Amino acid sequence: MLRLFLHTAALLSALPATLGQTSTDCNPLNKTCPSDTGSTQSTFHYDFVQSSDTLSEWSTLSGSPTVGDEGVELTINEEGQAPTIATSFYIFFGEISVVMKASAGTGIISSIVLESDDLDEVDWEILGSYTTELQTDYFGKGDSSTSNRWTWEPVDDPQSTFHNYTLTWTPAALTWSIDGTAQRTLTYSDAADGTRYPQTPVRVKIGIWAGGDPNNSAGTISWAGGETNYSQAPFTMIVQSVDIASYYPAETYTYSDKTGDFESIVMEGGSVTRLSASAADSGSGSTATAGCTQKVFAS
Ligand SMILES: *[C@@H]1O[C@H](CO)[C@@H](O)[C@H](O)[C@H]1NC(C)=O
Ligand SMILES: *[C@@H]1O[C@H](CO)[C@@H](O)[C@H](O)[C@H]1NC(C)=O
Ligand SMILES: *[C@@H]1O[C@H](CO)[C@@H](O)[C@H](O)[C@H]1NC(C)=O
Ligand SMILES: *[C@@H]1O[C@H](CO)[C@@H](O)[C@H](O)[C@H]1NC(C)=O
Numbered sequence: 001m002l003r004l005f006l007h008t009a010a011l012l013s014a015l016p017a018t019l020g021q022t023s024t025d026c027n028p029l030n031k032t033c034p035s036d037t038g039s040t041q042s043t044f045h046y047d048f049v050q051s052s053d054t055l056s057e058w059s060t061l062s063g064s065p066t067v068g069d070e071g072v073e074l075t076i077n078e079e080g081q082a083p084t085i086a087t088s089f090y091i092f093f094g095e096i097s098v099v100m101k102a103s104a105g106t107g108i109i110s111s112i113v114l115e116s117d118d119l120d121e122v123d124w125e126i127l128g129s130y131t132t133e134l135q136t137d138y139f140g141k142g143d144s145s146t147s148n149r150w151t152w153e154p155v156d157d158p159q160s161t162f163h164n165y166t167l168t169w170t171p172a173a174l175t176w177s178i179d180g181t182a183q184r185t186l187t188y189s190d191a192a193d194g195t196r197y198p199q200t201p202v203r204v205k206i207g208i209w210a211g212g213d214p215n216n217s218a219g220t221i222s223w224a225g226g227e228t229n230y231s232q233a234p235f236t237m238i239v240q241s242v243d244i245a246s247y248y249p250a251e252t253y254t255y256s257d258k259t260g261d262f263e264s265i266v267m268e269g270g271s272v273t274r275l276s277a278s279a280a281d282s283g284s285g286s287t288a289t290a291g292c293t294q295k296v297f298a299s
Contacts, residue, residue, distance in 0.1 A: 028200075028255035029118045029141065035252040036090040036117065036201045040269055044087075044244040048072045058085040061205065070101070070162075071240035074208045076108065077233050079215075084207030085239075090116075092201040092265060093247040097166040099240040100206070102126035102134075104159040107212015107221060107228035110237035112165055113205040118142070118260045120198035122174060124165050126158045127211070128235065129225025134158060136176045136184050140196025141260050148190075153183040162240055170247065171199060171262050171279035188280040197280075199262035201253040204244065208237045248272060 026033035046054045052067040063083025066073050074083040102110035108128035115121045119142030125135040137150035155163060155178055166177040174197075175185045191197035210216075211224025221227055228235075251269025263277050 027118050029258050029260050033117060033255065035254040035268075037088075038091065038201065038250045038253050038267070038270070039089040039246065040249045040251055042246050042249045044242070044246070046242040047240075048242075049240055055085070057088070059088045060084075061086050062207070068238070071099075071238045073236050073238055074110075074206070075234045075236040076103075076105075076208055076210060079210070079213060079230050082207060082209035084205055084209075086203045086205040087244070088203075090201035090203055090253055091244060091246040091248075092250070092253055092262075092267070093169050093171060095166060095168045095243075095245040095247075096204055097164055097241075097243045098124075098204075098206060099162055099164045099242075101160070101162045101238045101240075102128065102158040103208055103235040103237040104128050105228065105232060105235040106226040107210055107224040108208065108235045109211045109224060110158075110208050111206070112167075113207070114167065114169070114198065114202040115205055116198070116200040116202045118200055118255070120200045120202065120260070122167055122169065122198050122202075124167075124176065126155070126237075127225050128159060129212075131157050131159060138174065138186060138191070138198055140191055140198060143196055146192055146196045151184055153178070162238075169198070171275060172281065174198065194280055200255070200260055200265060204242070206237075206239055206242075208235065210235075248275070 048054050048067055048071040055065060055067055055072055061084040063081055065083050065085055098112050105128040110126040112124040113121060119139060121139040123137040125137060132154060133152045134155045135150055136153055140146060164179050168175040171188065173185055173187045176183050188194045188197045210228045212221050212226055212228035214227055248267060249270050250267035254266045255264060256266045257264045262275050267273055
């Protein structure tokens, strides 16, 4: 249940009204929405240490991120803050690697999120209260009732060590890896026979928020590992670099119907127009990428 609920909790209690509105303002499952802006570039390398200008290529959804010696600093100084950055463009399947150090602090969550307009979502959640494990999670169409959505995975001291958190996301499978080692793989069929598999264009969002905010529900605070004590602020997560490989670069992505299925997404200005349903069958990992490239058709 957690992520959507927490999003809502965070929106209500902690965030300025902007965060999340892009995703909830127009849900393409319910109405006709503007196309998502993509990019025809297939790889992106953001090194926040080498160049502080790199941050200007990202959208700031909330707060005032700054660049320090080790990268972008997303800091909660007081209650109500949840600084978050996001790509200004959407990608439709790809590999996303974020090298970052999570924040310490009871109830403080450092997160890396893929989120689509119809609320498909993929998460890394590093909880400040836990130094040896983190959570992975996903949502299809915002459905918090899907079973076996989230897991705990081992990680070595993420609050004091930079790790490389990678999502490898194809129509067939989604893998969460830490420092190049796969921790969890979700296949298309694992997610309620594909109906709850994340499969629509997403933006990459990176942010920090207080799940332990005293105004949150008791359940949220408990999940977050306890109540946040703001007199121990600042709480800072640091993002060193981000690499993105976009598997289907295109100028725009449009939901052609209200199914939310990956086959319904129409790409303009890319090398293919739509993916075929069989792309979901082609195994996992990078081989799936080649597989689905062969199986796509241009209409
Ligand atoms: C669609 O709109 C109805 C009415 O506004 C709302 O109750 C429902 O939750 C919406 N569904 C989605 C998927 O946004
Ligand atoms: C938290 O609750 C208190 C007391 O109701 C309120 O004054 C404060 O504004 C709330 N904080 C946020 C961030 O909503
Ligand atoms: C992060 O891991 C991915 C997947 O193993 C790898 O391709 C990438 O080069 C790594 N990034 C860095 C900065 O080490
Ligand atoms: C909050 O943190 C401060 C500073 O470390 C400490 O003095 C205080 O006792 C803490 N409050 C609670 C309720 O733990």
